[in-house]
Amino acid sequence: MTQAHIELSPPPPLPEGALRIIPLGGLGAIGRNMTVFEYDGKLLIVDCGVLFPDVDQPGVDLILPDFEPILDRLGDVQAIVLTHGHEDHIGAVPYLLAHKPDIPLVGSQFTLALVEAKLAERRIDPYTLTVKEGRREQLGPFECEFFAVNHSIPDALAVAIRTPAGLVLHTGDFKMDQVPLDGRITDLAGFARLGAEGVDLLLSDSTNAEIPGFVTPERDIGPVLDSIFSKARGRIIVASFASHVHRVQQVLDSAYEYDRKVALIGRSMVRNMGIARDLGLLRIPDGLVVGLDEATSLPPDEIVFMSTGSQGEPMSALGRMSTGDHRHITIAPGDTVVLASSLVPGNETSVYRVINQLARAGATVIHKDTAKVHVSGHSPAGELLYLLNVVRPSNLMPVHGEWRHLRAHARLGVESGVPTENVVLCEDGDVVDLVEGHARLVGHVKSRYVFVDGLAVGDVGESLLTERKILGDGGFVTATVVIDSVTGKVVAGPTISAKGFSEDPEAFNPVIPLITAALDRAADDGITDPHQLQQLMRRTVGRWVNDAYRRRPMIVPTVVEV
Amino acid sequence: MTQAHIELSPPPPLPEGALRIIPLGGLGAIGRNMTVFEYDGKLLIVDCGVLFPDVDQPGVDLILPDFEPILDRLGDVQAIVLTHGHEDHIGAVPYLLAHKPDIPLVGSQFTLALVEAKLAERRIDPYTLTVKEGRREQLGPFECEFFAVNHSIPDALAVAIRTPAGLVLHTGDFKMDQVPLDGRITDLAGFARLGAEGVDLLLSDSTNAEIPGFVTPERDIGPVLDSIFSKARGRIIVASFASHVHRVQQVLDSAYEYDRKVALIGRSMVRNMGIARDLGLLRIPDGLVVGLDEATSLPPDEIVFMSTGSQGEPMSALGRMSTGDHRHITIAPGDTVVLASSLVPGNETSVYRVINQLARAGATVIHKDTAKVHVSGHSPAGELLYLLNVVRPSNLMPVHGEWRHLRAHARLGVESGVPTENVVLCEDGDVVDLVEGHARLVGHVKSRYVFVDGLAVGDVGESLLTERKILGDGGFVTATVVIDSVTGKVVAGPTISAKGFSEDPEAFNPVIPLITAALDRAADDGITDPHQLQQLMRRTVGRWVNDAYRRRPMIVPTVVEV
Missing domain, CATH: 3.40.50.10710 (Metallo-hydrolase/oxidoreductase)
Structure with a gap:
């Protein structure tokens, strides 16, 4: 866990009797939490949330987990277990059920009520299985046992997943308020029982792992x-x-x-x-x-x-x-x-x-800077150590966090006695296999940010966001000429227009003769290919803008042939 | 001070014997601190800083105070007093001196060394007057007395300004670390002496006025x-x-x-x-x-x-x-x-x-969330109350803050005994007159954000930033047609191009026939005016994008006549 994170190849086939864990979201950013468990050809999904965009994703409404690695295997999915009703845990359910509406949703009463209200807006009536703390459910090869956890929403659950490959505890989001309003504390005693049984792998909430101490009730x-x-x-x-x-x-x-x-x-x-x-x-x-x-x-x-x-x-x-x-x-x-x-x-x-x-x-x-009107819903370092010491997991996989949180949680794991080589520090798309009690990073599947923008999902990618950032920072300048398709001679233009660049109406006067001169030279050289002429216009305008303004607007040359 | 802030008209002429105070920056946002004092036709400027842009000012490098209200009176400026060397207090000096390089700069040794290094890059060799705590300087009708204050940069000063209109104390930025590394504490004893003399108006740092308590040393x-x-x-x-x-x-x-x-x-x-x-x-x-x-x-x-x-x-x-x-x-x-x-x-x-x-x-x-590796440079509420109780000003004008800070500071003023009607809560461009011991808001001068973007100052304004935000959120779609200038018939196009909109190369196929149909109908109706045709194209594309995508890219129609 003290190593820098390296790029990995696709994973090898899953060994027989082993459990595979693929986080499709929630590791590397806080949001779009989704973890896929695979055993004996069957899949179990824990959470399916959205990530809210920041300044790096301009104009984007939501970010979804990348379902691609499991899209052709949705028939193998036994259930989606929802640990609690926050958007970063349930918000992507409608988008996944759009591919296959009959995947059962498993969660507490309040969690399911929230996700059903959300699905009703899209006219999806899901299959649901309501569970509560203390319940066990066999979901295909996955035996799931549910535990109460205290969080900033009622009725949150942790889930222990038993397969022949071992016992995995996924905490969901939690804190350990010892005097919560509803008296429903995080079930540390239940976790202790699991610890005594032997937890092979702990996936635990890293959100506040950097913060020392304990939450205020x-x-x-x-x-x-x-x-x-x-x-x-x-x-x-x-x-x-x-x-x-x-x-x-x-x-x-x-x-x-x-x-x-x-x-x-x-x-x-x-x-x-x-x-x-x-x-x-x-x-x-x-x-x-x-x-x-x-x-x-x-x-x-x-x-x-x-x-x-x-x-x-x-x-x-x-x-x-x-x-x-x-x-x-x-x-x-x-x-x-x-x-x-x-x-x-x-x-x-x-x-x-x-x-x-x-x-x-x-x-x-x-507000929270001026008075104690808010407390966090996530356990800070002091509480995470309690959990680690009670569960005593053989392997630890910090989840639900940015890199700074995951790495801080990894350090807590080592401090509490988890062997360094058994702390699996990974990010979205990494593939972890639990084989004979050892959790190891074995590969990586593609896990892009999938952007929802308006009605469309997935037609906006990183290169488009880069274009938006260039446009948002510097606007654009268009230069348009009409040329005779036979002679290559300019018959109209150049005309310049711009948005987001300058409020000076005379701003472009100096560049027009430069474009005309460049096109004249091109004509003299016999260049008539519109693509080449566009490149020439782009260079001419770009150089002038840089010299005159030290700015980098997007430059959009258009050559229309008539 | 408990009133909502209202819009004001230009100020009346300054009454004889009165002191006018115009904050050109620093009130309403933290940055570009600059206050103009006027007495008997002469001006004194305290600080001249920059504001760093945020997401609301995409592509902007720096934001300057609006010098417009004093540009035709630079000959009346006796000096620019610089309280300390932070960018939000000295960063705009080169831009002001570009208008008139011989305005004297007054400040401590370290402050002047920093501003001179900055000016040297622009080959400006300023007139300077080095002062230190304890010194008095007559700058035109303004008698300035300097006081040590402790801040997150060495050699910071507060300045007391005496005119026949009264005694004004401007704290600059300060905190009251009682055991600073250099032993140079904020001169509360000096402020007490001023208080005993009678401070007619206190301008004091509001940055941390919302935060209870005291700074850690x-x-x-x-x-x-x-x-x-x-x-x-x-x-x-x-x-x-x-x-x-x-x-x-x-x-x-x-x-x-x-x-x-x-x-x-x-x-x-x-x-x-x-x-x-x-x-x-x-x-x-x-x-x-x-x-x-x-x-x-x-x-x-x-x-x-x-x-x-x-x-x-x-x-x-x-x-x-x-x-x-x-x-x-x-x-x-x-x-x-x-x-x-x-x-x-x-x-x-x-x-x-x-x-x-x-x-x-x-x-x-x-980092500061995980260990005590930072302390603020500004006094929180507890320390501000000490200052207020020692100075006992007749009037208080909170400066250096966003509205939340200014209003919190105003509340502290009232709690410490300043009469409510003597707390002058104002924002950039507001004009305050100190007349016979009473400070009152009397009007407002224009005080825009002046944006530096690359080499140009002031050619980017709010409407351009709105364009950038639209472009940054949704990209743009251009639609270009070439028409015969006589018949109005389309001779080429429509061609569509887009940036920041969609990565689907087929995305625009459906809209091209819609544009063609709209232009055909326009031709049937005898519409040949390029401007009208552009509006038509904009509407056609805009409606289609909204129906198909629920997005709002900028739409840029171009009609070229040949």
Whole structure:
């Protein structure tokens, strides 16, 4: 695990009696979690999520795992086990089921309710198997046992997978809040029992492996909210993730305590909290939650708006409020806005923009930098060591993380006694075989980022994103001429147009004679091939732009023959 | 100060005996700090910095203050006082001096040395006046008194400005480390003397006003570095800001302690540390610092590379190392990399990309999330309250911050006893008059972001950035036809080309007949105006792209007449 990561060839055939593990997402970036297990010709998938794009993927809506390595084997898939209902674990299910809708989905009640709501929008009615902690299910050759884990969404599960090749524990996402709101702690005792039985391979959540120490209990946020609610004289607007039932519960509790009604705002917030209430995961005192109409008619000190938009999404409820574009709520001096949420890396600019707009409009904005209104859902290093010491795995494969997290987790593994050579540090597409108790990296399958952009999946690739980045940084300059297809003589142009380059309307005057001169010289040399002429125009414009501006717009020469 | 910010008209004439304050930068965003003071027809400028662009300003190199409101009054400018040598305080000086090179620059020895090095690159030899704490200088009608402040760069100053209109204290950037490495603490006693005299207006650093508490002393980083150095078995690479002399000093001290040589890497690091050493601000034991050639020939456990690139800049020394593109240093397993620096908002994606690349290559990467290797240079709320209570200003104008920081600072002002109506919360371009002891917002002057992109200043504006964002998100689609200028008949085309849109070579096949049909209908209707035909093509392509892809590329129709 101390080696640099090297490029690998396709894997050899899977030895008989061995278990193969292929992470198709979640290793190398946080998101699009998906792991494929193969035994005796059968496949089991754990999670199938999306990755949200950052500045390196401009214009992209979502990033999916690359299903290519298993597309011709979907008939062998016994089930998709979903550890919990976050988008980075369930968001790609509709895209996979679009290939084969009858793959069974296995998960807890809340997880399946969320994924079913998502699938209903696409009119897919999935086969499901509801499981809970303590249950065992035989899924083809994979015997799966489920364990409660505590996370930032209710009803999360870890899964132990038994095959004749050995016992594998996949934690899913977890932390070890010892006093969670719902009393449902991560089942360390169950993991200890597995440890005693002998865990051959542990796949464990690396998100916070770099961070020393332990998480603060979720319930410690309650008193902070109470303190904010006790001071607020105007309206209170709280934004958080639409799936964070326990965070919403605490907002409801504080509202109840301080005699405020609550209006839920945002489609996903309303939908998810409805599901949570129906499943008994969210306790709502009678009459506490009101509709938006009633809410806006109440005095400012009698209402809490519980909203989406904590990540600075411009089209979310909070995003619209911040720009004055929300239909029902206009931010005013005296309002208190609480972002009771993490700041997902990559969203900083958007989130701080929203906070600044709210502050400019007169609101007091409280967020995780200024008060303890958020705790992470992932175990930091101290808790990961507890898990490692209880499970005592023969082999460790850090999952769910960028390289910095995976490597930090690998170091924790070694510190806790996993032999260095048994820590398998790998990234998406790497192939790991568990053979006779030893997990080893044996090869690599192609695992591209698959981009969803609008209606199309997969027609946007890295080279196109490079074009977008060039265009986004420098705009483009077109140069068009019409030539006689027989003589090669210019009959119209050159005309220049540009976007994103300069607001000076005279900017291109100097380059037109340069293009004309270059084309004249080409004509003198008998060059009439449009492709060659285009190259010539590209060079001429490119050189001029570089000399005059030191910029690199995209240059688009067009030669039209008539 | 609890009001929402409203739009204002141009200011009235300045009343006789009054002082006018116009922030041209630094209020509403952190960067391009510049404040203009006007008294009796004369101007004094405090700071003249740049703002670094974020994702909202694609392709932009730098953002300058808008000099427009003072451009025709540069002859009235008595001096530019530079509080310290950070880019966001001195970076725009060359651009202002390009208009009038003989405006005197006033600052401490180190600050002036940095700005002179910068000006030398542009062959400007400025008029300078070196000042230090305790000095008073009469600059036209402005009597300036300078005070030591502690910050993340040596030799920083606050400035008190006396005119018959009153006493104004501008803190510059500061924190109140009580045990700084150089023993040069923020002169709270001096500020107390001003407070006793009566400070009519305080302009104070708001950067950390949202953050509760106090900064950790810079010297507490030393033991953390020692611990890292004591454990490292291979090479150590430390990245930090090239102006953070005290941070570099601590790296040198740890290297000396652990018998390692140090090589400085990066042009600005080498230059600034040379200046700091010459001015006695950096102590370098004989023989400790070696050249790159010697460094690369030493055993791994005998060398420290002190590098630039802590903000993830891809072309910096560390950025190149992370991608394997550095000419002399290839990251290898066993290397320890320390980012002993802040993470400037907006740089998160770049910084974590570098960290991940280093981790993937086998390095152990330590950064501020994982160990106490950085402390901020700006006072958080607890320290700002000390300052407010010592100065007891009649009026407070929070500066150096985004809206969230300014509003938090305003709240601290009110909590400390400044009357609410005397807290002047304003943004760039707002005009504040200090009249008979009362500071009031009286108007607004235009204060655009002035963008530097390549060699040109100011030819890129907001509408162009919007074009770049559209191009960067969705690419563009061009549609070109050649028509007969007499008959209006299509003689060639339509031809379609696109960049950043789709990798499917057949993508545009369906739209060509749609364009042809639309042009045919136009010809039947006798429409031959190229502009109308272009609109028609734009609509046709746009509708098709939306229906088929749900995307919004830029559509660029061209009609060439022959």
